[in-house]
Amino acid sequence: MGYLRFARFRRGLCLRTVDSCFQELKDSRLVEETFTVDEVVEMLDGLQRVVHGEVESELIHSTYTNVLLLRQLFSQAEKWYLKLQTDVSDLENRELLEQVAEFEKSECTSANKKPSTDLTKPKLAPLNEGGSELLNKRVACLQEENEKLKARLKTIETQATAALEEKSKLEKSLKDLQAIQGDQKVNVIKFQDIAELENKVAALKSQFEKTLNDATENQKFMEEDLVTTKHDLLRVQDQLSTAQKELEKKFQQTAAYRTMKEILSKKNEQIKELRKKLSKYEPED
Template sequence: MRFARSKRVMSLKTIDSCFEELKESRLVEETFTVDEVREMLDGLQVVVRGEVEMELINTAHTNVLLLRQLFSQAEKFYLRLQSDISELENRELLEKVAHFEKTDFKNPKPKLAPLNEGGISELLQKEISSALDEKTRAERALKDLRKVQDEQQIVTHQSQELNSLEDTVAALREDYERSLCANAASQKDLQENLISLALAEKVFTTQ
């Protein structure tokens, strides 16, 4: 805030000097024509416009560098910063900032030590601790999930083996039943052959 205020004061002094220079260099006569007045105002407009534009560009670039520093420090401590562009035009908040600027310069407060000089603040410690706890919970949940997946794979494998055994038993039972049917047919044929032989022998004996 103090840095921005000092830059603003310097810019205003530069603009004031532009007007003073015009007064001292051009306003030396008592009367001027319309064209002369227009020429002086046009020249003053160019100078003031250039000064204001340069200051606005410099302010924008300075704000970018400041935000970059803040975000870089936040990343080191695993903090997530979010910005709301719509709040930049909030008149109520802007008035509060203006009031803060006035009271801050009237009642200066002791400077706080930067994070990189005074160490990690209590807030950052809480954020880091919370992040580590969340990481631990996530790792535990992932471990439990992998355990469940392994158990599901074991159950699936056992189910596949059981289905394979059931198919094997069904095939063996079918082969056994076919074998029984074949044996029954063979025994029937054998009995019929024996009966035929017995009848033939009886007929032969009778003759």
């Protein structure tokens, strides 16, 4: 609407300039009763040059202002990583041009009158805004990554739990072997059997200690991986929350959201007025 006011002001200024060119010709040259053909042609040629220059200057200015306006829009779109496309064929669409003319006419009429509660006046349909497509894709990507990290975190937690259980079993087996070794030393057994049993116990103890160390290292690695995965999950959830807030903020800045908000506000005001009027006719309890 602001740009329409600016364009209407420039158009009116151009028309006043053209009118002043004709008026100046009338005041400065049309002072005699009769003119020759050459004099009339000379006056018309001079008027044509002046009007041509004024109209050309205004058309050039209008073109440049449109370029600056598009530059502002595209610059703002680049900040949101949006890809805007223009359809030049719509610039000659008579139906759309008539809608713009009707919109300007209705806005100019409403600007000169007091605000009305009539909500049925025609308005231009909001332009299709495809700028949120990239944000929607980003949100979907973050959600997918979030689900993958959750599944990975669950798998790692399961593996860590299994490793802890295996460690407990190994520690219990090692204690049982140490108890057996102590009991066998107390009993009276042949020296050869005792030596063989001690060798077996030492071998089993070494094997269990190695397995226990491997389990401890595996547990440590899984705990570190679990912490890293949790950090990645929190980072992705934060990015997802930020992207959703940006998408919601962008939607609140759209013309469709503002129009709907304005309509709801006016509807609420009308409902309040109707309730006040109805309360006058309702019987008291």
